[in-house]
Amino acid sequence: MAENAENAGNTAHAKGKADPESAGGGTSTLRATVRTLAETLWFPAFFFTGFLVCYLLPFHNPVPHHVEVAVAGPSAAQLEQALEHKSPGAFDIHQVADARAAQDAVTDREATAAYVPDAEHPKLYVAKADGYSLESVLQKTFTGVAQQSGGRLQVHEAAPTAPGDGMGTGLFYLVLACTIPSYVSVMMLLRATTLGRRKKVVTLVSIGVVESVVAFLVARSMEVVPNEPLAIPLIFLMTQAVALTSYGLVPFCKQFFPGVAMGLFVLLSMPSSGGAIPVQMVPGFFRALHPIMPMGNLIEALRGLFYFDGKDVWQHTLVICAWVLAGVALIALGAWKERRAARKEARAEETAAAAELSAEPPVEDPSFELPRPSAVAPHSRRAGLHEPDLTGRVTDEHGRPLPGVAITVTGTHGRELVRAITDQHGEYAAAGLPDQFVNVIASSPDRLAAVARLQIRDGHPIRHDFRLAPRPVPV
Secondary structure, eight states, rough: OOOHHHHHHHHHHHHHHHHHHHHHHHHHHHHHHHHHHHHHHHHHHHHHHHIIIIIHHHHHHHOSSEEEEEESTHHHHHHHHHHHHHSSEEEEEEEEHHHHHHHHHHHSSSSSSEEEEESOOOOEEOOOGGOOHHHHHHHHHHHHHHHHHTTEEEEEEEEEEOOTOOTSOHHHHHHHHHHOOOOOOOHHTTTTTTOHHHHHHHHHHHHHHHHHHHHHHHHHHSSSSOOOOTTHHHHHHHHHHHHHHHHHHHHHHHHGGHHHHHIIIIIIITTTTTSSSSSGGSSSSHHHTTTTTHHHHHHHHHHHHHTTTTTTTHHHHHHHHHHHHHHHHHHHHHHHHHHHHHHHHHHHHHHHHHHHHHHHHOOOBBBBBOOOEEEEETTOOOOOOOOOOOOEEEEEEEEETTTOEEEEEETTTTTTEEHHHHHHSSEEEEEOOSSSEEEEEEETEEEEEEEEEOOOOTBOEOOOEOOOOOOOOOO
């Protein structure tokens, strides 16, 4: 009985010693799982949040903000007071001389709409090219104004859209069709490791040429846009603004590049473009982005080219060109940074090689010899053997020991210092390691390898355990 009790106590004591190790392994596995999920799922989480903030927020309840309206005659001040009282901040009224000046203000893009008061037949000049939803708001607002004065509003279309663009949003979808593929092309080319930087840039330019020509011809065949071929180089410039800037951001943003590029050219650019919802009807943050982002500038340039006799086309084109130049500058800066890092690494290697060649050969003293890195048996404490600098245990995902796992210890420059094999208990040990940072690699043919970076210090033995997951079975 006493012997059984003693055995039971020993078993319980052994389990108590094993539990902390198991608990530690479980915590390590949990942390690794959380880290893997965070590294894998941050982009869809970012995209999900971005769509909620950048699409639901500006589009859920579009209302007019500071819409420029030209009003003919001296009643402009009175009308501004009435509209400001009814819809604060919605309309900015300025007075023009007569009905002709009011209409010209719309076609010259000095105003979004123009109103000509009249006791019986007041007139409203609108531009469907600026967006159907804004036109609808203007008609509804000034129909009420005309009814209050006893008249019946007459609506005149100052800048009608092409026959195939009934909602006035065709330009948005045309530009969208060239924006996202330009970014995706960069993502795909990053996988083409055999292509150099120059070939990738040439490929992006070639893709832009094809996209701009095909997009215009398809839109023209659907009568979404008028027959104005000058739109092709404008579209091409925008594809390069997106593609070259995205490619230039890669060496600076690294693993966060997808989020940065998609944030710029999708989450921020689309709501601020004024294509789907007129820019006068989105919150102030997106209105402030409208003059900056390439997508909004291309839409405004195409509107001016197609419907407003080329008004302000060059100004918006200059903004797009600035994005292209920024992309080229980022690519050049990334190339310079890469060459600089390569030269620095080459100098470091040359210095290390020169130091090794010029170093005096060691004088061997038979009474004292520095230990050499070597694998030793775990738990060995016999006289004449070096104390292990590094010990550890390798287990599977369930905490069971893994014998026969290769443990490779390398120095800071990748030179192998020692190689050991785990015993039947999954344990390993190494002695004689230099005082420096080392990389410890645990590998097995049927398991995913694991790597740890450790600092070896003389007189301070260190322990590091590995938990190896099985290799996924190919489908």
